Amino acid sequence: MSVRNHILGFPRIGARRELKYALEDYWSGHITKDQLIKIGANLRLKHWNQQKEIGINYVTVGDFAWYDHVLSMSMLLGNVPTRHRMKNNSIDLDTLFYIARGNAPYRTPVLASEMTKWFNTNYHYIVPEFFEGQKFHLSWLQLFEEIEEALKYGFKVKPVIIGPMTYLWLGKTTGKEFSRLNLLNELLPVYKEILNRLYSQGIRWIQIDEPILSLDLPKKWLKSFKKSYSYLSSSCKILLTTYFGSVLHNITTINELPVDGLHIDAVDGQYDFANLNSIIPKNWVLSLGVINGRNIWKSDLKNIFHMVKKIQCIRENVWISSSCSFLHCPVDLECEENMNLEIKNWFSFALQKCYEINLLTKSVNINDISILDEWSSLLYTHRYSSYINKQFLKNKLDQIQESDTVRNNPYIIRSKLQKERFCFPLLPTTTIGSFPQTNDIRELRINYKNKQITSEEYKLQIQKHISNVILQQELLDLDVLVHGEAERNDMVEYFGENLNGFIFTDFGWVQSYGSRCVKPPIIIGDVYRSKPITIDWLKYAQSLTHKPVKAMLTGPVTILLWSFLREDLSKEKISMQIALALREEVLDLERENINIIQIDEPALREGLPLRKSQWEEYLSWSVKSFKLSSACVKDTTQIHTHMCYCEFQDIMDAIVELDADVITIETARSNMELLDFFKKFKYPNEIGPGVYDIHSPNIPSVLEIKNLLNRAIKYIPLDRLWVNPDCGLKTRNWKETKLSLKNMVLAAKSIREKISNV
Incomplete structure (x- = not known):
């Protein structure tokens, strides 16, 4: 049978970010809802045509989303948080934006729904909210309308x-604690x-899609899979789809399900193709995710050809596919008109990966590898x-000692020295x-890049x-200032450059x-620093004020994971190369009397392997990388780090091991729910839980x-508590920024005054 x-x-999002610009034009009132909907429809049609013309047999419908595909699923199921509902319970496109942004036309600003990472990727999804006794109903019919299109x-x-099962797993409970599985009986009829x-x-x-089958699931969740799919068994043939890792540890559960096919990620899953056929029911379609959906290197199609032929020779129903959605790849390599042709030939973006799938399918079907x-x-x-x-870099890495990753003294000693040096008030x-990042700043960078x-x-x-930026911060009376990052396009791309x-x-x-959107740099060789990166900008900023200016660096693990990686070298070795480069930058900053240095690691949790058995190895080298970049400073130099939009609880021991003097974390969007964790876990160093959500245009009072x-004061000692937004302010405008920070400073001063009067 043909594959x-x-x-x-x-x-x-579109090859040239057409959807991004349309969304932002709609939110700012520059286009109407009808115009936005038309742009979305045109994009979908363009993408479907491209796939068909390349030779993809089935076009996938339902992968388009106005904000996030998990949020789209919530809308389809009628799962709209109470605070986002209209009085008549009607649901429209503005409801979706209201949930995601806490703001929509003619609606009172409210807290947006929480956002977190989609498994071990840098994509963020809107977390579904569940309450005990919740009902679901078929709602917002975009999926069916797109199918008709x-x-x-x-x-x-x-x-x-x-x-x-994945939808329930991804959500969070609100109000009284209960098991999300209790909602399964209410949810399944809507799926049916x-x-x-x-x-x-x-x-x-x-x-x-049931990607949670790549995880170590509790027995009660595995048991509920059979119940769910027995109920859903229908006239539609179901392709149970997994990705981001192997599912062999859950294969007994999978084989019991009344489905018609299984998709596996044969890139991250690293399956043994020789034994695969005997493990999966013979009557199922086996969809092989052999084209990497998460990296941009051309596929070794000849090697893949031999693997697929092994399966095809002994199995009738085989499909060829991507390892996961191409959501995680750029759209079209042909847009890269300025790239060196030799280097360009090494890469494959989403459209080219579709071509790879079709070319591989043809070669397998006619049995011609040529x-x-x-x-x-x-x-x-x-x-x-x-x-x-x-060789010089190898020599440097070989000379690293264990002592290079340890601060001179523990935090309790460093803290006293830093407090004496900086004399911060309570709640700094x-x-x-x-x-x-204003249009003027972006235009300035473009003009410089184009040598104008x-x-x-x-x-x-x-x-x-x-x-x-320094002037505005002094007018706001912030205690620790920053230079604002006007020279930077993106926190990873800038350092890559x-x-x-x-x-x-x-x-x-x-x-x-x-x-x-982000534009990940591509690591094609050994990483090292040949010149200082931030020094001149920070020296200039510090010369303008008597208040300390905090240097901003992106950490080694985040640069690693938010880049497209070379595939011949382990993540650990690449991370150590980056860490060594950053260490040199940190030492230069300290020599220039920049004594507060923030090394951001928002991707630390993101990189955590899906299987818990692999956590220890990953956390060992990732923590070591951070410490190699940061532990070189004097006790009086204060090291900060920042993390956002992840399950911090999973890696809190590793976060402690980082030994940063101050960690700032995202908590505002979840209404500081993370603080409940600190009832039991006593974080030993200083911490700044974000006090407002910068991804919403709402101004916090x-x-x-x-x-x-x-x-926060209930769980974090007052002398170790900082006050800050929950992320950078790059995406906000100046009006929103100044009003929000003004209120933040006033709130901190009000509490300080109250404490001093007690």
Whole structure:
């Protein structure tokens, strides 16, 4: 039987971020809702046409989302938090934005729903909220409308939805504590209704994503899988879809499910193809995710050809696919007109990966590996690379001692010395680092990149922006200032541009959440620092004020995980290279009397392997990397770090081991729920739980911030508590920024005054 093909999902944001700009134009009132909807429809049609023309057998429908696909699922199931509901319980596109942003036209600003990382990726999803006794109902019908669109244009459609077990797992309970599994009986009838409606539309195959099967699941959750899929068994054929790792540890449960096919991630899962056929029921379709959905290197199609042929020779129903959704890849390599052609030939973005899938399918079906020759001839081969095996760097890394990753004295001693040096008030106020990136700043950087202005003109203009940021912070009376990061495009890309071993794209955008996109640098060689990166900007900023200016660096693990990695070297070794480069920067900063240095590691939890058995190894080298970059300073130099949008509880022991003097964390969006963790866990160093959500345009009131701080004081000793927003201010405008920070400072001063009068 011929092998067929499909993909698990396509990037929704557009090759040139068309959806991003449309969303932001709508939110700012520059276009109407109808115009936004039309732009979305045009993007979907374009992407479906591209997939069909390349030779993808099924176009995937349901992968498009206005903000986030988990939020889309919540809308489909009628799961709208009470604070976001209209009085008549109607649901529309503005409801979706209201949940995601806490703000929508003609609605009172409220707390947005919590946001966290999608498994071990840098994509953020909106966390579903559940309460005891909750009911669900088929609502917001975008999925069915999109299927009608696709069918109207003659596409062969395979819809995708998040499975009921994964949907419950991803959510959080509100109010009284209870097991989310208690809601399964209420949820399944709605899923059944969805499947029946899809069948009535003519759908025969549906992709149901259950990526939690890659995790170590409790027995009661595994048991509930059989109950769920026995109930959902229907006329639609179900392709149970897993990704981000192997599911062999849960294969007994999977094999008991009444489904029609299984998709496996054969990239991150590292399956033994020789034994795979005997493990999975013979009558199932086996979808092989052999094209990497999370990296941008060309696939070794000849090697994959041999693996697929092993399965095809002994199994009838085989599909070829991506390891996961292409959501995590840029859209189209052909947009990269300025990239060196030799280097460009090493890469493959989402559209090119679709081509890889089709080319591989053809070669397998006609049993002719020769048609892969041209593609394979362009693979990156290190025999010809001048970017790797730098002996001087190897020597430096070999000379690292255990003592290089340990501070001179423990925090309790350092803290006293730092308090004497800086004389901060109680509840010292600061920000996370970035200030608004205005159009003027972006245009300035573009003009400099395009050589339309000289380096001296660029320097003078950036200094003006730094001067303004320092002035505004002094007017607000913040205690620890930052230089605002006007010279930086992105917290990872900027450092990549100033380190050796990286290359960059013009349009390699990947969605992070909503309209927010990042452009990950690509690591193609050994990473090292050949010149200082931040020194001149920080020296200039510090010269403008008597208050301390905090240096801002991105940590080694975050630079690692938010880049596209070379695949010939372990993550640990790349991370240590980056850490050594940052260590040199930290020492230079200290020599220039920059004595507060923040090294951000928001990706630390993100990199945690899905299987707990692998956690210890990862945390060992990731913590060591951070400490190599930070432990070189004197006791009087204060090291900060920042983390956001993750399950901190999973790695709190590792966070303690980082031994940063101050950690700032995101807590505002969850209304400081994380603080409940500190009832039992006594964090030993200083901590700044974010007191307002910077991803929402809402301005926090003084009272709201005071209430959050008063909660924090119950769990964190007053002399170790900092006051800060929950993330950088890059995406906010100046009006929002100044009003929010003004209220934050007023709240901190009010509590200080109250304490001093007791």
